[in-house]
Amino acid sequence: MAKPKKQPRPKAETPKGFRDYFGAEVSQRAAMLRQIAGVYHRYGFDALESSAVETVEALGKFLPDVDRPNEGVFAWQEADESGNGDWLALRYDLTAPLARVYAQHRNDLPTPYRRYAMGPVWRNEKPGPGRFRQFYQCDADTVGAPSVAADAEICAMLADCLEEVGIPRGDYIVRINNRKVLNGVLEATGLSDTAQRDAVLRTIDKFDKVGEAGVRELLGKGRLDASGAYIDGVGLSDEQAAPVLAFLTSKGADTTATLGNLRGAIGGSDIGASGVDELEVIADLLAAQGYGPDRIVIDPSVVRGLGYYTGPVFEAELTFEILDEKGHKRQFGSVAGGGRYDDLVKRFTGQEVPATGVSIGVDRLLAALHAKGRLDGKAEGPVVVTVMDRERMADYQAMVGELRAAGIRAEVYLGNPKNFGNQLKYADKRNSPVAVIEGGDEKAKGVVQIKDLILGAQIAENATLEEWKERPSQFEVPRAELVEKVREILGGQG
Template sequence: MAKEKKQPRPKAEAPKGFRDYFGAEVAERNEMLATIAGVYSRYGFDPLETSAVETLEALGKYLPDVDRPHAGVFAWQEEEGGDWLALRYDMTAPLARVAAQFRNDLPNPYRRYTMGPVWRNEKPGPGRFRQFYQCDADTVGAASVAADAEICAMLADTLEAVGIPRGDYIVRVNNRKVLNGVLEVAGLAGDDKEEARGIVLRAIDKLDKFGADGVRLLLGKGRLDESGDFTEGAGLSDEQADVIMAFMDARRTDGPATVARLSQLVAGSAIGADGVAELEQIADLLAAQGYGPDRIIIDPSVVRGLGYYTGPVYEAELTFEITDEKGRPRQFGSVAGGGRYDDLVKRFTGQEVPATGVSIGVDRLLAALRAKGRIGGTMEGPVVVTVMDRDRMADYQSMASELRAAGIRAEVYLGNPKNFGNQLKYADKRQSPVAIIQGSDEAARGVVQIKDLVLGAKLAEEATLEEWKSQPAQTEVSRSDLVAEVRAILDRHA
């Protein structure tokens, strides 16, 4: 009888493009989400939580890569002949479905914010994952560009609230109508030019990555990168490419000058003129609220890759330098973006429903703060109550309970208590600030030993013998003073 083949053990590793998050990373993200939610709430937005799964039909085909419709999402069919379902690739498409489904119950305009993970079935790379967090705010039902100006102002306020000071970021604003006007002037209007327009949009969106020369190649025959991969271009003539490149170079020293230049470039295009007028109105509204060019600017190079934008688009960029994995200085880049999408809800209702919103890439924003040393990437562990006598576990649990009741994180050591040194090693690994020690002798005298682990570590590294003696890291206090003494130590290190 043939020997049954042994099944190999599964690999203990996350799928490619996914990762796990531990302790400080989760705590820092939660704190950031709470801060962002606070700003959104002050602006009058209400929370909404939608399903992570939508029908593929409801999500639509709006990811940037038009050559692979639906290939950018994780999708599956429920059963043969049944609906196709997919994990959401952003938070906006689900909102459009909600706005249509509950249109008779929701206020109009409807202002909502939401936060959570989204999934994209794209090629992963350094710092690029298939699952990432977004934090969105949208206004559905407001046609006025005052809603767009408000989103831009709120985005600037949010960045400052989470720890990005003025001068380290800029919110850049453009309008898809202006770009559509430029495309019309360049001879790219009409359904038969849809594929070329898509390539042009993606080319403009890669200005920061490839530079003007690289974009010019993508507007023409195509671009060959360093690895030998060739990207097909839009096939524009030199004259057509000149029009697009002039649009990308239209930014001037101030908003009015930029608007004047854009007016020249879209001369003869009605939709382009509408877009320029909207940009001018947004600039006026922001200036009236005190949001000057140190925070928000008009910038024609902003395109945004998603295909559903119909009007103003905006992007928040961090302007400070960081060092990449090869030690080279570079700017951190975009951490948020959004725009107006007046046709998205119309897919469900048949009626145009104006909408605008912004999405913050929370993971990128956290990475930026870590790169600047503005968050530490560590978190303080709980107070650890050590176990000296197995038969006195109830006493130790009582100590931990008292500390928790006072709002102090605390736990009892639940491993093998035989080796006391291992308990202190555990507390160190947990980054605990304090360890509580009480053997039978201390219990009989009604006292506890409190070990200040933060001070102990500092003294071990820096202190002389005299300093060690004058600042003992371990003290004995009355059992009744346990909570007060631990609180005092935590306050000293706060």
């Protein structure tokens, strides 16, 4: 008989582009989602959780994210007897599922339908440093509200969310632009050729990267890019390009000035004028609620998503500087975006349904709070009750029982108790504030030893001998006072 082949061991690895989140990473994200959900809820939005899996047919292809042009979905075909099962896919955002949900349940849902959703989405794209194929989104959308009051509200709510999670006023700005104004600008250029208009749209998308001068070149004859390659231009004359450049640079000293500049850029376009009017209404509504341009500002240089949305477009940026991987200072940048998209449900029902919404990138927000030192990476560890005598496990379990009943995080060391040093190393690795010790002597005397591990670490690092004598980090207390004493130590850390 042949020797059975040895099965090679499987590799213990996440798939490329995926990662694990541990301890504080998980609980801090959960806390942030809870905070944002609290604001969304207070604004009257209802929770919706659709499944991670959709039919490819229902999902469609709607990605607004111009930053990720090669995005794709994870998809597979259902096995059925005929071999002709549906194609299924993981959702790539929370907006496409909303469109499907609204189309499917519209007769049972209130109109307007205000919903929030939070959860992971998946993108089948090449992973890069800090770019993962599964990440969280946290969206709120209003479906069925034609009024720009709905857009204004979303922007106010976005500002509230940022402050709620710990970004103080002054450290963020919400910028608003309007696709209708851009449409007016395109009218003002006099271009009628669709391909040329699309080329202008694609060029505008590069404004963030190449700036005014770059866009001017790209709208005209072309441009030598940083790598030395020559990029062909759209071929507009200076006169044709002028309204586009005026649009992109129309931000003035205040809202009135900006709106005036925009009216100049759109020439006589009706759609453009209605777009500027909408921005004015939004600015007025926000000002009436106390959201001034220090928090929410009309800014026509916001171009992300302009190709996707059909009306107002918003983006939230963090304005403080952080150090990037190379140690250079840079602005943290965008953490949320959204806008109005009046045709999302149409592909299902044939009817246009006005909708507007925002998506907050919680993973980026968490990274920002970490970069600012506003979130600690370490979780608060449990009180560890050590095991000096494995026959008295019930005694140790009783101690953690009492501590837990008092709301204190606590556990008995459950590894092999033979080596006491390993128990203290474990407590250290868990970031435990306190270790409890009860050997045979202590048991006989009715006491326990309490080791203040945080104080101990401080003393080991800094203290003089005097201080060390004055503030011992290990105490003996009566067994009956265990909970009280631990609570005292934990309280003293605040």
